Amino acid sequence: MEPVRKVDGIVLPIDRPNVDTDAIIPKQFLKSIKRTGFGVYLFDEWRYLGKGEADQDCSERPVNEDFVINQARYQGAKILLGRVNFGCGSSREHASWALRDHGIRALIAPSYADIFYSNACKNGLVPVTLSAEIVDSLFIECSATEGYGLAVDLEALEVTTSDGETYPFEFNPGLQQRLLSGLDDIGVSLNSADAIRTYEARRATEAPWLFAD
Numbered sequence: 001m002e003p004v005r006k007v008d009g010i011v012l013p014i015d016r017p018n019v020d021t022d023a024i025i026p027k028q029f030l031k032s033i034k035r036t037g038f039g040v041y042l043f044d045e046w047r048y049l050g051k052g053e054a055d056q057d058c059s060e061r062p063v064n065e066d067f068v069i070n071q072a073r074y075q076g077a078k079i080l081l082g083r084v085n086f087g088c089g090s091s092r093e094h095a096s097w098a099l100r101d102h103g104i105r106a107l108i109a110p111s112y113a114d115i116f117y118s119n120a121c122k123n124g125l126v127p128v129t130l131s132a133e134i135v136d137s138l139f140i141e142c143s144a145t146e147g148y149g150l151a152v153d154l155e156a157l158e159v160t161t162s163d164g165e166t167y168p169f170e171f172n173p174g175l176q177q178r179l180l181s182g183l184d185d186i187g188v189s190l191n192s193a194d195a196i197r198t199y200e201a202r203r204a205t206e207a208p209w210l211f212a213d
Contacts, residue, residue, distance in 0.1 A: 001124045003182035007106040008151040009078030013068060013142045014043075019082060020089030021116065025098040029054050035123075038094060039101030043069055069102075073146045081138055082109035087116025096123040106152040108159065110135050121175045122184050126154055128169050154179060 029041045031054050040058040045051070047069050049062040063070045080099065086109040087095060096119045099107075106126040120127045130138075141161070142148040151160040154176060159167040178184075204211045 001182045001184045004105065004124055004126055004179045005155050006151060006153045007078055007126060008149065009105070010074060010076055010147060010149050011079045011081050011108075011138070011142050012074050012077035012104070013081045013139055014086075015083065015139060017083040018085045018088055021087060021092050021095040021113075022089055024087070024095040025092065026052070027092075028052070029098075030092060030094050035097045036101055038098035039103070042098040042102045043067070076103065078103060078105045079150050079152060080104050080107045081135065081142060082107060083135070084110045084132065086112050087120070088113040091115040091119070093119045093123070096120045096125055100125060108135065108138065108150070108152070121179060124179065124182075124184075126152055126179060128152055128159060128171075130159065130167055130169055134167055 023043060023045065025038055025041055026044050029038060029044070029052075032038075041052060046067045047064060048058070049064055052058065052061065065071075068074050086107065095116060099120075100123055104125065106128060107120065108128045108130055110132040111129065112120070112127050117127050138150070138161075145162075149162055153160065154171070157169055157171055157176075159169060161167075
């Protein structure tokens with residue numbers, strides 16, 4: 001996983017509360033664990049006209065022109081702006097995979113579902129929590145300004161607008177350090193690889209029957 005220190009880019013506004021993981025990536029696409037290839041199915045039922053299927057060629061599907069992800073002004077967005085309880089519903093990790101595969105690197109919302117929040121951090125996404133009032137103002141600015149962008153600084157724990165206004169946010173120090181260091185769960189374990197090998201060698205001597213073929 002790549003280290004994340006600062007995300008600077010266009011904002012994609014998803015102006016709906018309680019966006020669940022089935023809306024982020026519908027169940028019919030959960031047939032792979034490769035973590036890639038899910039971006040074209042992000043928000044599939046809102047993004048396209050008609051239900052999609054796994055391995056379908058989305059380039060031939062009619063799109064919903066009214067949905068923000070299909071509008072030119074939001075192409076290349078790196079920051080998703082959401083409403084309360086973003087990522088609720090099932091615990092599917094594919095939701096984070098789809099967001100990242102589309103190009104999203106940070107999210108801003110008043111609150112998130114706990115499991116989604118954890119999955120986001122484990123997959124290199126930065127879920128920022130700001131008050132509902134601040135999020136309201138960001139939605140207004142985003143709607144009024146084509147190409148509206150923000151900067152999310154994970155080291156300074158600040159969101160900065162294009163006119164220089166800053167909004168501090170809190171973040172779990174342990175998760176912050178993981179993202180800054182580019183460590184997922186496997187990476188954290190590998191940091192203790194020497195200690196693990198030493199423990200296994202000692203246990204093999206103390207209880208050899210546990211290691212018998």
